[in-house]
Amino acid sequence: MSKILLFPLLILLTAAAVFLFLPNDEKIIRKNLTSLAEYSSTSPEETTITTLKKSTLAAKLCSQPCLIHIESFDIGREFDKKELKDHILMMKKMLPDTHFTFHDTGVSFPENDRAEIMSTLRLKGKIDTTRFTDAYELSIHAEKIKSDWFFSSFTVVEFMEQ
């Protein structure tokens, strides 16, 4: 291959590698969402220490304070990190065999340091001997604080009205 062709090819490959591997804001937010799902999930073998650690890590992904709005549960207020950690811990104890995943996630940036995320949260697990599966549409906001992204609000989108 001639040197004339090799040079542009190298530039092209470098640009592709930078595009693929360099973290950008959207990739960071998607990674945080995956981590949040992982920390919120609980397996039956999980030790109490791990449950505590995962609850703390999940709360650390959220801003101080963080707004939670679930109309059907009559919840609509700001939570500080300690409260969030306690609620995540309580939820993990109530659902000791449940896997959380996010699907069909869309991220948009109305401002440089603010992101709007639409995603479907899916829960799959077992309570006692009964298997269950559930899903919720979530509208999430995230804020960039000192180069890190934190989730600042979670709203369950209630699109079905009895």
Add this chain to the structure above:
Amino acid sequence: MFLGLSCYLIFSYLLIPLRIEGHSMEPAYQNGSFSFCWRMKYLFSEIERFDVVTVRFTGRSVMLLKRIVALPGDTVEFREGMLYINEKQINEPYVHHRCAWNLAPRKVAPDHVYVVGDNRGTVMSRHRFGQIKIDRIVEGVIL
């Protein structure tokens, strides 16, 4: 190669395979079973009462499977587990398990339909049903 490409296009955009998880549409659609939905179903026909449809959240990876029981402008009511549309009791042969649901009459808004699962064997508060905007319907289930 042509066959592979055709299969990809058909099963990705026209005849979408569904894996059923959950019990809300039993006995017609059992937990763990497979079905298909036909994306062209509502291209040439209108949505009809008793159609089984998939309802989207933010995309097509996870959807709800429900049956349309009422159309825009209809009045929906449950009395002791029996469905009433426009004050007429509806015979629902697809419902095998029912609890004594009671729901006061309500009118379905324009551009909305009322969807319910076939399995009414759980208490009303634990069953996800109600009116949804028509644009939430992704496609009709054909099998």
